[in-house]
Amino acid sequence: SQTIHQWPATLVQPVGSPLSLECTVEGTSNPNLYWYRQAAGRGLQLLFYSVGIGQISSEVPQNLSASRPQDRQFILSSKKLLLSDSGFYLCAWRLTGGNEQFFGPGTRLTVL
Amino acid sequence: AQSVTQLDSHVSVSEGTPVLLRCNYSSSYSPSLFWYVQHPNKGLQLLLKYTSAATLVKGINGFEAEFKKSETSFHLTKPSAHMSDAAEYFCVVSYNDMRFGAGTRLTVKP
Known part of the structure; x- marks a missing residue:
């Protein structure tokens, strides 16, 4: 069966520090991968998606970036965090041509 | 283009009473539709999905949803x-990509 992991589960970082969140998927090949953010009291905002290694599409311009160095690994990064980057970050995967997305447990990021 | 609107941002019910x-x-094509549930500080879990088969869809934990094309609902x-149903619920429409509703927070009073 397929599983999706995210780490860390929680993170507290100062403004201006770098960020690296990791997501890995097991039990499937060539999935579509997604990064979402939930800010307090808001719905899900799609940040990035990837249909293959090295292929990243950005939905919203911001100071975040994403990379997919391996088929089942998706990384969300920032060189300098802003206060507004605080939120709950969710990674998800979907089979190519499939309908539903499967979500990871999320990372709670607090920027102070 | 496709979009989804959740009509209530917050619903409060008493334990043992019905939930709606x-x-x-809105979709130009025949979409797939989903409901996801999110408990605090957790990822989203799929409750049920409609993919153009039966219009009444049964999901986990006793939930069900009815696809009504005439009402686009x-x-x-x-x-x-x-009590364990208290959570955030997201309605999602999918054709080429997924569009999430803003969410409905369900509160269950004892």
Whole structure:
């Protein structure tokens, strides 16, 4: 069966520090991968998606970036965090041509 | 283009009473529709999905939803609420990509 992991589960970082969140998927090949953010009291905002290694599409311009160095690994990064980057970050995967997305447990990021 | 609107940002029910969470969608094509549930500080879990088969879809934990094309609706219901149902619920429409509703927070009072 397929599983999706995210780490860390929680993170507290100062403004201006770098960020690296990791997501890995097991039990499937060539999935579509997604990064979402939930800010307090808001719905899900799609940040990035990837249909293959090295292929990243950005939905919203911001100071975040994403990379997919391996088929089942998706990384969300920032060189300098802003206060507004605080939120709950969710990674998800979907089979190519499939309908539903499967979500990871999320990372709670607090920027102070 | 496709979009989804959850008509209530917050619904409060008493334990043992019915639950109704409303969702309307807009899509130029025949979409797939989903309901996800999110408990605090957790990822999203799929409750149920409609993919052009039976219009009444049964999901986990006693939830079900009915696809009504004429009303462009996909409301989520449960006959009797349980305390553990308290969570955020998201309606999602999907064709080439997924569009999430803003979410409905369900509160269950004892």
